[in-house]
Amino acid sequence: MKKILLLVLGPLLWGCATGPEIVKGKGNIFGQVDARPHKEFLAKAQSGATGDYMISDDDKITFTPEMVNYDALEEIYVGLIHPDHIDPAEHVLTIDNDRPSLRSILVGQGDVLKVRNNSARTLSFYLIDTASDDIQEYPALRPGQTAELPVNLEGSLELGADEDDALIVNILSVKNLVSRQVRSGGLYEFTGLDPGTYDVLFWFWRLGKIERPVVVQSGNNYRIDETLSVDRIIRQ
Amino acid sequence: MCKLRCFDQLHERSLQTEAKIGGASLPGGRLPDYTMRANEDIEYECVQISCSYPKRADYLGYRAFGSGAMRVTTASASLAVLLSVLAFGETAAGTVSGHVQVEDNKALSNIIVYLESANGSRTGQAHAKRRVSQKGREFAPDRVVLVQGGEVAFVNDEEKEIDHNVFSLSEVRQFDIGLAQRGSVNEVTFPEAGEVKYYCSVHKNMEGVVVVVPTPYFAHVDDSGRFRIENVPPGDWVIKAYVAHHRYVSEPFPVSVSEAPLDGLVVAVVKKKRGK
Numbered sequence: 001m002k003k004i005l006l007l008v009l010g011p012l013l014w015g016c017a018t019g020p021e022i023v024k025g026k027g028n029i030f031g032q033v034d035a036r037p038h039k040e041f042l043a044k045a046q047s048g049a050t051g052d053y054m055i056s057d058d059d060k061i062t063f064t065p066e067m068v069n070y071d072a073l074e075e076i077y078v079g080l081i082h083p084d085h086i087d088p089a090e091h092v093l094t095i096d097n098d099r100p101s102l103r104s105i106l107v108g109q110g111d112v113l114k115v116r117n118n119s120a121r122t123l124s125f126y127l128i129d130t131a132s133d134d135i136q137e138y139p140a141l142r143p144g145q146t147a148e149l150p151v152n153l154e155g156s157l158e159l160g161a162d163e164d165d166a167l168i169v170n171i172l173s174v175k176n177l178v179s180r181q182v183r184s185g186g187l188y189e190f191t192g193l194d195p196g197t198y199d200v201l202f203w204f205w206r207l208g209k210i211e212r213p214v215v216v217q218s219g220n221n222y223r224i225d226e227t228l229s230v231d232r233i234i235r236q
Numbered sequence: 237m238c239k240l241r242c243f244d245q246l247h248e249r250s251l252q253t254e255a256k257i258g259g260a261s262l263p264g265g266r267l268p269d270y271t272m273r274a275n276e277d278i279e280y281e282c283v284q285i286s287c288s289y290p291k292r293a294d295y296l297g298y299r300a301f302g303s304g305a306m307r308v309t310t311a312s313a314s315l316a317v318l319l320s321v322l323a324f325g326e327t328a329a330g331t332v333s334g335h336v337q338v339e340d341n342k343a344l345s346n347i348i349v350y351l352e353s354a355n356g357s358r359t360g361q362a363h364a365k366r367r368v369s370q371k372g373r374e375f376a377p378d379r380v381v382l383v384q385g386g387e388v389a390f391v392n393d394e395e396k397e398i399d400h401n402v403f404s405l406s407e408v409r410q411f412d413i414g415l416a417q418r419g420s421v422n423e424v425t426f427p428e429a430g431e432v433k434y435y436c437s438v439h440k441n442m443e444g445v446v447v448v449v450p451t452p453y454f455a456h457v458d459d460s461g462r463f464r465i466e467n468v469p470p471g472d473w474v475i476k477a478y479v480a481h482h483r484y485v486s487e488p489f490p491v492s493v494s495e496a497p498l499d500g501l502v503v504a505v506v507k508k509k510r511g512k
Contacts, residue, residue: 038401038437040415051397052438066373068440128482128508131407135483135508156407158482165481206435208405230403230437234412 019221020191027216030189031224033078033182033202035070037061039231068206073184076228077106077172079201080190081211085176088112090148093159093169095119100159104170104205108177109154116146123161125149127171130156170205177201202226208233330493333464334501336457336477338484346480348381348447349463349503350454354472354490364452365423368444369393370400370416370436375444379480383452384429390422400442404434408448431478447478463503468493477503484508 019030036042045053045061054062063069088110094101096118105113117123120143127136127149138149151157157171180188190198195218203209207228214222332351338344364386369376371393382388390402390413402422403412408430413422426432429450436442453473455463470493477486487504 038412038415041399041401041438044399044415052399066439066441068437126483126508130482133485133508135510137510160483162483207437230401230412234403234405234410 019223020189022219022221023192025195025218026192027195027218028189028191028193028221029080029198029200029214029216029224030187030191030221031078031200031226032185032187033076033226033228035073035076035184035204035207035228037068037070038229070229071184073204074181075102075104075204076182076184076186077104077179077201077203078182078188079106079108079174079177079179079203080193081174081177081199081201082193082196083176084194084196085178086110088150089178090114092116095123095167098164098167100167100169102169104172106172106174106177106179106181106201106203107151108179109151109173109175111151111173113149113151113159113171114146115141115149117141117143119143119164121163123163123167125159125161127151127153128158128160129153130158172203172205172209174201200224200226202228204228329467330470330495331464331466331497331499332453332468332473332475332491332493332501333462333497333499334503335461336463336486336503336505337461339504339506342484344479344481344484344505346379347457347505348449348454348478349457349465349475349486350449350451350478351465351468351473351475351491351493352450352488354474365389366446367391370402370442371395373398373436373439373442375436375442378444379447380445381447381449381454381456382426383454384448384450385425385427386448387423387425388446390416390424392416392418392420394418399438401437402434403437404432406430406432406434408432409446445480447480449478470494475501475503477505479505482508 020028022028041053042061045055052064052067056062060071063071085108089108090112091105091107092101092114093105094116098119107113115125122140122142124140125138127138129135134153136149136152138147141147151171151173154173154175157173159169159171161167178190180190182188193216195216198214198216200212200214201209202212207230210226210228210233212224212226214224216222336347336349364383366380366382366386366388368380368388369391380388392398392400394400397418399418400416401412401414402416404410408428409424409426409432411424411434413424416422426446426448429448432446432448434444434446453465453468455465457463457477473491473493474488475491476488479486484505485508487506491498491501
């Protein structure tokens with residue numbers, strides 16, 4: 001299936017893409033990522049239903065405060081996976097008033113979480129694999145302190161603190177991954193890529209992930225747009 | 237001979253009921269003895285319930301035990317309490333009780349103690365169903381315990397025309413019930429044991445959890461840390477606990493159940509450690 005997708009998507013994308021400046025002998029992957037409500041919700045909205053289905057003059061859904069505002073999601077992540085990616089990246093997380101600055105982070109396994117404790121109490125962080133009993137524990141972080149916490153686990157993780165049960169950050173840790181954070185409708189790019197086969201991973205913690213394979217050839221741009229929604233991710 | 241009884245698990249008392257078995261109406265109160273043939277498939281329908289205390293419209297569930305197969309259904313969407321339908325077979329059953337000891341005496345909520353077959357055989361065939369209501373843009377209850385193989389009925393009880401889309405990305409059970417309009421009922425089966433988080437894709441504060449346990453032999457741990465599992469068939473079991481707080485895990489151990497009550501068990505719940 002993956003090979004078929006490569007065969008179909010590769011030439012198609014190669015033929016029509018424009019994008020970032022290309023360095024000789026390299027290729028780029030770029031695109032736009034959106035999130036949207038369930039397709040059945042969209043269909044009902046477009047049929048003129050009332051209630052939660054208000055449509056603005058520019059044909060967009062007007063999200064009420066109780067609703068998930070898919071146009072304003074700020075923690076959508078795009079990751080690029082390739083076996084040669086081994087350099088750890090740093091992700092900044094701040095705890096202010098017992099609230100984390102991010103609710104989710106996509107990391108490469110081996111990346112570092114640079115955590116600053118701006119709360120009034122000491123926090124003893126841990127990282128848990130939600131699918132197993134595997135765990136990482138970190139030294140206690142006093143108020144005002146910053147620490148670099150390496151992510152050695154892989155998979156769907158939770159960063160928590162012993163002193164605050166409500167402080168949870170969803171972490172998706174993937175081997176050989178470089179990540180970008182974008183907001184809904186935002187653009188991303190991975191440039192200067194060596195020719196080869198890559199996987200582009202799109203993730204929003206509440207909606208799940210979609211992976212798209214791309215074969216990069218030197219001298220080319222590849223545009224990979226994606227839309228995250230429940231009906232695209234969960235296929236019955 | 238089996239005895240059927242409608243039982244309010246939440247308040248631990250019998251209910252005034254009127255029920256039908258095999259199409260025949262039965263009087264209210266504790267149900268009469270009923271001869272249950274081996275592997276008989278019983279249609280048991282609670283058609284009316286009255287309670288002497290405030291109704292809890294957000295709880296509805298069944299547990300079924302017995303020597304024969306059993307099917308439990310309900311026609312009433314207004315049933316107001318957590319029900320257990322118990323069928324006691326001729327084989328004497330045991331009781332397992334004790335308390336949970338949490339490391340550092342941390343106060344943890346949502347701990348379920350359950351028994352798993354020691355030999356790995358499937359023991360979760362008892363049909364069970366839970367009802368999760370969506371009302372006021374909230375799931376009620378937002379946490380249910382279900383026996384493996386059972387179903388959850390997601391019911392849109394909104395008073396206004398508010399649609400929901402309940403879905404889960406859990407590794408244990410992925411599902412997407414589509415757009416559910418007011419009054420709709422969508423049943424989802426849960427064939428594997430584990431924790432299933434689910435959300436509504438329309439409303440941001442709607443989150444819930446289904447805890448799927450492998451057997452009907454489970455108990456909620458009360459505020460004082462105690463638990464009591466009744467009607468356990470004699471045999472070898474492993475006692476475990478589900479802990480909602482992912483930082484903690486239980487330390488399972490084997491138990492041998494007989495007719496005599498097995499009291500005073502201590503189930504340790506400890507912080508996860510690297511390499512455990």
